[in-house]
Amino acid sequence: MSMQARQVAVIVAAGATGGASVGKVPISLPVLSDAFGMSLFQASLTISFFLLAAMLVGTGGGMLADRFGQRRVMILGLVISALGGFIGAASTSAATLLASRALESIGFIATVLPGPALLTRLVAPRRLRPVMGLWACYMPFGMSLMLVLCPWLLESIGWRAIWVLIALLSLAVAGLVWRFVPPDATGGPPVRALALVRQTVTSARxxxxxxxxxxxxxxxxxxxxxxxxxxxxxxxxxxRAGLLTALGAGINVVGNFGAGLLLQRGWSRHGLLIFAALTMLVGAWLLFGSGAPFGVRFAAVLAFSAAGGLIPGTLFASTPAFAPNASTVSTTAGLMQQGSALGQFVTPPIIALVVSSAGSWSVTWMVTGAMAVANVLLALLIRRVARA
Structure with a gap:
């Protein structure tokens, strides 16, 4: 394996470690509820805290990476994630557990935001798109791996040991980043942190x-x-539900990585985005609104996830081109993470409200379908801006 391939693998592994920190919680929720006497809502906050951190500090975290060095911030993020994991494993109260998750979420953001800028620095432009597609796999890979392993690990070693193992993994990957990823450039002109944010948020791209x-x-x-x-x-x-969910989440990497390969072969970014959005619309309808047999509905889930993965793969591959300049790649990635977190935070309650009002899951696809149509329109705007 070449040195560059090792560097790419280490950076993607850092992101996947963050994905594992997210994925360890859903299967563990019932155990956490019993251990700390939490309601299901209180236990679910261990997931929401990750979204809140991304919503609040996404752009700012990206700015810090651009300002103080992507490698340095990624290592710091992994160390913070490990610290949060150790504190969580030693928690004796729900408040301490939630505080540890907040700390883990800060570490997660600091770990993943420097990824696109580091890859842009290390990989030649002609090979960057497929590598960015590989980077987009970090979340579904880490999450699906934990969705598969957690049921067995919970029975064999318990949730506290899972927290410790992932914390140790974070420290190990931090060591690999320090060992294989070249140090951040020094000696250049100083970059004003707020200027990076201003350049990013005042640009439409x-x-x-x-x-x-x-x-x-x-x-x-x-x-x-x-x-x-x-x-x-x-x-x-x-x-079986955990295995099926993990399979559906894991197949998302097909679209993530495939987007980079297709872009490299000349496919247009707006074409991939439109295809993915329309496939997600049809897949959601088959799942929620069609009344089709279970096998057809599960196939729709796989298509929904696999084709949907083209969107983050395409967007990450577009980050260097759509950032205002080379100094704002991480800040742009931070703004993207804030958009992602906002969508994840707002949409489920909206769907729950609509389903409760209608008394049926069959209307769910109307909400997701409206969002898919919005992504088609955004793809057309992205095409126009890219040609400007």
């Missing part, structure tokens, strides 16, 4: 990426958040 990411993430998180409930209504066992 990063906002288009952030909005598209938000509409995609809202759909994806809502569908996979409600899947266990749908499986339960179909009489699927908990263990």
């Amino acid at each position: 990063p906002w288009l990426l952030a909005a598209s990411f938000g509409f995609y993430a809202g759909q994806w998180m809502s569908v996979f958040g409600f899947l266990p409930t749908l499986y339960a209504e179909e009489g699927v066992s908990t263990a």
